[in-house]
Amino acid sequence: MTADTWDLVASSIGPLLSGAVRGTIPLTLISFVIGLVLALVVALARLSRRRVVSGLARAYISLIRGTPLLVQLFIIFYALPSLGLVIDPFPSAVVAFSLNVGGYAAETIRAAILSVPKGQWEAAATIGLDHTLTLRRVVLPQALRVAVPPLSNTFISLVKDTSLASTIMVTELLRKAQEIAAPTYEFMTLYVLAAVIYWLICLVLSAGQSRLERRLDRFVAH
Amino acid sequence: MTSDATTGDATSPDAGRPLVEVHGLTKSFGDLHVLRGIDLSVDRGSVTVLIGPSGSGKTTLLRCLNSLEVPEAGTVRVDDVELDLARRPTRGELKRLRATSGMVFQSHQLFPHRTALQNVTEGPVFAQRRPVAQATAEATALLAKVGLADKADAYPHELSGGQQQRVGIARALALRPRLLLFDEPTSALDPETVGEVLAVMRDLAAEGWTMVVVTHEIRFARQVADHVVFMDDGVVVEEGRPDDVLGDPRQERTRRFLQRILDPL
Numbered sequence: 452m453t454a455d456t457w458d459l460v461a462s463s464i465g466p467l468l469s470g471a472v473r474g475t476i477p478l479t480l481i482s483f484v485i486g487l488v489l490a491l492v493v494a495l496a497r498l499s500r501r502r503v504v505s506g507l508a509r510a511y512i513s514l515i516r517g518t519p520l521l522v523q524l525f526i527i528f529y530a531l532p533s534l535g536l537v538i539d540p541f542p543s544a545v546v547a548f549s550l551n552v553g554g555y556a557a558e559t560i561r562a563a564i565l566s567v568p569k570g571q572w573e574a575a576a577t578i579g580l581d582h583t584l585t586l587r588r589v590v591l592p593q594a595l596r597v598a599v600p601p602l603s604n605t606f607i608s609l610v611k612d613t614s615l616a617s618t619i620m621v622t623e624l625l626r627k628a629q630e631i632a633a634p635t636y637e638f639m640t641l642y643v644l645a646a647v648i649y650w651l652i653c654l655v656l657s658a659g660q661s662r663l664e665r666r667l668d669r670f671v672a673h
Numbered sequence: 674m675t676s677d678a679t680t681g682d683a684t685s686p687d688a689g690r691p692l693v694e695v696h697g698l699t700k701s702f703g704d705l706h707v708l709r710g711i712d713l714s715v716d717r718g719s720v721t722v723l724i725g726p727s728g729s730g731k732t733t734l735l736r737c738l739n740s741l742e743v744p745e746a747g748t749v750r751v752d753d754v755e756l757d758l759a760r761r762p763t764r765g766e767l768k769r770l771r772a773t774s775g776m777v778f779q780s781h782q783l784f785p786h787r788t789a790l791q792n793v794t795e796g797p798v799f800a801q802r803r804p805v806a807q808a809t810a811e812a813t814a815l816l817a818k819v820g821l822a823d824k825a826d827a828y829p830h831e832l833s834g835g836q837q838q839r840v841g842i843a844r845a846l847a848l849r850p851r852l853l854l855f856d857e858p859t860s861a862l863d864p865e866t867v868g869e870v871l872a873v874m875r876d877l878a879a880e881g882w883t884m885v886v887v888t889h890e891i892r893f894a895r896q897v898a899d900h901v902v903f904m905d906d907g908v909v910v911e912e913g914r915p916d917d918v919l920g921d922p923r924q925e926r927t928r929r930f931l932q933r934i935l936d937p938l
Contacts, residue, residue, distance in 0.1 A: 573741055574782035578848060579772055579800030588799055592786045669828075 459640055463631050467624060467641075471648055474541075474623025478613045482545050483606055486552025493557035494564060495586075508557070515554025521615050523547050528619040544616040552609060559601045563594035596667045603660035607653050614649070624648060692717045692852060692883050693738065698747035700733055707733045708744065709907035715852075715900070718881040722894040722915070725904035726930055731887045734904070735854050738885065739774045740767040752851050774852040775845025779861050781837045783829040789816060789840045790825040793847045801848070808847070815843040819873050835866025839873055846877075853877065855886040891934060895919055903927045 496508035515523070528543040538546065567590045575585040617626035624645055632641035693715035700708040707730045715721045723731040736742040737749060740756065749756045751773040756762055783792050793812035797803045816825050819839040821832075829837055838858055845853060855874065859867040871893050878884060878897050888894065894901055894915055901918040903911045903926075911924045922928045 568782075570778060570780060570782040571784070574776075574778060574784070576741065577739060577771060577774075577776040578796030578844065579768075580796070581768075581800075584799055588795065589784055593784075596786075 456637075456640055459635070459637055460644060463628075463641060463644060466631060467627050467644060467648060470622060470624040470627030471652065474616070474621060474626070475610065475613050475649075475652070478541070478544055478548065478616060478621065478623060479606075479610050482548035482613075483552055483609055485545070485549040486609075487556055487602070489549060489553030490556035490560050493553055494560035497557060497561050498564065512554050512557055515551055516558075520547070520551050520612060521618070523551060524615055524619060540616070540619050540621045543619055544613070544621050548609060548613065548616075551612075552605060556602060556605055559598050559605065560594065563598035564590060566597045567593045599664055599667055600660070603656070603663070607656050607660075610652055610656065611649060691715055692752055693885070694748075694750045695734075695738070696748045698734070698737060698744045698749065700730075700737060700742060700744045707907055708737070711747070711904075711907075711909060713902065713909070715883060715885060717883055719899040720878045720884045720886065720897050721900045721902060722898040723885065723887045723902050723904060724889065724891070724894065724930070725910075728906075729904040730907045731902075731904045732856055735856055735885060735887050738852070738854060739771045739776055741771075741776075743767065772848075773850060774854050775848045775850035776854040777838065777841045777845050777856065777858045779857040781829070781834075781841045781861075783837055783840055783844070785829050788826050788828055789821060789832070789843075792829070792840055793843045796844065796848050812843065812847055815846050816840070818846075819843050820869070833866055834862045835869045838862065838866075838870045842870075842873055842877075851883065853882050853884045855884065855888065857887050857889070859888065859890060889934060891919060891931070903930065905930070 493508045493511060496504045497512070499505045499508075524544065524547040527538065527547045528540065531538065571589055571593065572585060575589045580588060613623055614625040616623055617629060620626070628641040628645040632638045691714045693713065695711055695713040698708050698711040698713075699706070709730075711730075711734055713721075713734070723734065725731045733742055737744045738751065740749075740762075743762065744756075744758050746758050748758065749770065751770060754770050754773050756766060756770050783789075784795065787795065790809070790812055793815055794805070794808045797808035797811070798805055813822070813825060816822055819842055821836060821839055821843070824832060824836060824840075829840070832840065841858075858874070859870050862870065867890070871890060874884070874886070874893070875897050886893075886898075898915045901912065901915045902909055903918055903922070903924070905926050911918055911922060911927045917923075918927065919931065922931060
């Protein structure tokens with residue numbers, strides 16, 4: 452590599468990191484949190500005994516899982532304006548990613564809730580807990596332990612999926628790399644640099660995932 | 674909601690009336706008729722043991738007493754709470770019946786993410802809304818009573834089977850129920866820990882708790898029960914004093930069952 456390349460790396464690293472810190476990371480965090488709340492609601496709806504409620508949840512999950520994320524993103528950003536609904540790039544991306552996480556994580560959470568033995572629901576009922584308290588105090592804490600590994604994978608995937616937001620002009624990590632690369636034609640340097648930063652973020656998250664899993668495992672026999 | 678009457682209270686005006694009365698109870702699961710017209714009466718402060726082969730309906734009967742199963746027909750009364758299945762019971766009615774009793778499960782069903790103490794305080798604090806300090810003090814005393822004062826901060830997986838089951842008993846007692854239900858409390862235990870659980874149950878009986886126990890422990894039934902009910906195929910075949918039902922059964926079915934249990938080979 453030439454000295455010029457190193458100069459380019461040195462001068463690009465700042466803007467790229469800023470793209471990660473101001474675009475990729477907040478986009479991921481906000482979308483994941485909203486997506487999880489949505490997923491919990493959808494999972495509970497899916498488990499509902501009312502046909503209409505569980506049917507709606509099922510349709511939503513099917514729609515999200517059966518269509519490409521990029522298409523979902525384009526519909527929200529490029530197609531909704533024709534219906535008079537114009538949303539800025541960043542919030543558009545948040546909506547698309549939240550809906551996407553909501554669909555995928557709903558199935559994870561549903562499976563985790565179903566993994567809690569029926570006897571736990573019964574024991575909760577015999578000590579007088581109602582449905583809501585049973586979920587909050589007994590079932591969800593146990594389901595969480597089961598759900599954390601797959602949800603962590605969803606989270607890490609989301610970090611990388613946010614790069615799709617570059618296509619709707621959200622200034623995140625990949626978009627920054629494109630902007631710097633375009634006038635100089637230094638695509639290799641910039642995209643490799645972007646890849647390294649994504650990788651580092653995911654490494655940190657994987658380490659966090661392991662710690663969280665160990666913490667949640669403390670009440671289980673090994 | 675739950676009264677302070679934790680044990681049979683001889684001065685109450687209801688003292689003469691049985692605490693539990695069941696009439697004409699039926700329950701099916703699909704085509705399987707598990708209970709086919711059960712009558713049962715449990716006196717205050719008495720221990721009733723339900724015995725019978727598996728599939729005889731004894732566990733289902735027990736679970737109808739706290740509406741974990743909802744019967745199809747008949748009536749269930751525990752103290753002043755009556756469920757008449759002539760019409761569909763509301764969720765509130767089922768809850769009111771359930772609040773009269775505490776239950777001990779075959780597979781303990783302690784909450785694995787809570788310590789022994791937290792398992793015991795969960796119901797009083799979160800369902801009955803009692804002050805935390807008071808519930809904690811009471812739970813600590815209950816754990817001491819079942820011999821687990823030093824295990825208050827242990828998680829269920831750190832306890833032996835017998836210890837887990839004793840926490841389960843403390844958890845049921847903490848509700849201050851009027852009735853204690855035991856569903857095969859020793860069937861899942863290692864043989865060497867069965868005794869410690871039965872000893873706690875014997876002490877509770879001596880204190881005057883009203884108990885209904887599904888069990889295969891014939892010796893426990895003989896020593897502790899006031900009343901033994903033998904069920905088979907969804908009906909009560911024979912009931913009475915333990916010496917009679919267990920010592921000198923009148924019905925052939927009872928005799929055959931006892932023989933199989935006492936002398937399996």
